Amino acid sequence: MDSIHDDTCPRFEDTLELVGRRWTGSVLQAAGRGARRFGEYRAMIDGISDRLLSQRLKELEAAGLIERTVIPSTPVQIRYQLAPDGRALVDALVPLAQWSMRRSST
Amino acid sequence: MDSIHDDTCPRFEDTLELVGRRWTGSVLQAAGRGARRFGEYRAMIDGISDRLLSQRLKELEAAGLIERTVIPSTPVQIRYQLAPDGRALVDALVPLAQWSMRRSST
Numbered sequence: 001m002d003s004i005h006d007d008t009c010p011r012f013e014d015t016l017e018l019v020g021r022r023w024t025g026s027v028l029q030a031a032g033r034g035a036r037r038f039g040e041y042r043a044m045i046d047g048i049s050d051r052l053l054s055q056r057l058k059e060l061e062a063a064g065l066i067e068r069t070v071i072p073s074t075p076v077q078i079r080y081q082l083a084p085d086g087r088a089l090v091d092a093l094v095p096l097a098q099w100s101m102r103r104s105s106t
Numbered sequence: 107m108d109s110i111h112d113d114t115c116p117r118f119e120d121t122l123e124l125v126g127r128r129w130t131g132s133v134l135q136a137a138g139r140g141a142r143r144f145g146e147y148r149a150m151i152d153g154i155s156d157r158l159l160s161q162r163l164k165e166l167e168a169a170g171l172i173e174r175t176v177i178p179s180t181p182v183q184i185r186y187q188l189a190p191d192g193r194a195l196v197d198a199l200v201p202l203a204q205w206s207m208r209r210s211s212t
Contacts, residue, residue, distance in 0.1 A: 011206045011207070011209070011210040012131055012132075012135075012202070012203050012206045012207075013128070013129070013131055013132060014206070015202060015203075015205065015206035015209075016125050016126050016130070016131040016202070017126055017128065018126075019122050019125075019126060019202070020122050020123055020124075020125060020126010020127065021126065022119070022123065023119070024122070025118055025119055025122040026118075026119060029118075085209060088205055088208075089202075089205055091201070092201040092202045092204070092205040093201075093202065094201075095197070095198040095199075095200075095201055096118075096121060096122070096125070096195075096198045096199065096202065097118050097121075098198070099121065099194055099195055099198040100117045100118045100120070100121040101117070101118075102194070103117070103121075103191060104117040
């Protein structure tokens with residue numbers, strides 16, 4: 001039996017590890033549902049702390065999944081929105097969300 | 107903005123946490139590609155320890171995603187195969203695997 005570890009598999013583990021981190025899935029879902037400001041993310045994700053929300057947004061930005069835009073108004077405004085890869089990831093997570101919904105209804 | 111936390115969301119976080127655990131994705135993939143005996147899982151998943159493979163199989167069995175069958179031959183043989191929910195989860199993970207492949211090729 002050949003190894004499942006062809007060249008793509010380590011990345012799949014990395015992807016699962018990233019989306020498996022507590023709250024990351026919720027932050028991505030909130031972004032997919034239109035959250036842009038920090039306060040909107042916080043309002044849409046019950047129970048997340050400011051510290052963890054800020055950390056997850058930084059991680060997702062570093063991973064190229066969320067884009068951070070600074071609007072030089074007074075006061076300065078900051079927006080966090082899905083980068084193209086982030087949008088594609090949110091779409092790729094839909095079947096997994098449907099699987100967990102089906103499972104929770106049985 | 108309403109909360110993303112309708113009644114399904116906690117389960118989605120649980121699902122992501124489950125598949126995000128180190129090696130769980132690989133064990134599911136190996137099962138999806140035909141691994142049945144402990145040794146076949148170990149051969150297909152480079153780098154996993156016996157201890158962790160055994161733990162992941164137990165977790166997946168407890169979660170109803172893998173079925174453990176004891177064949178009362180001499181010596182006894184044990185098989186681990188995807189339960190229906192496990193097969194559906196492996197299918198639901200395909201878009202995520204494709205997303206990580208596309209990302210690693212850019």
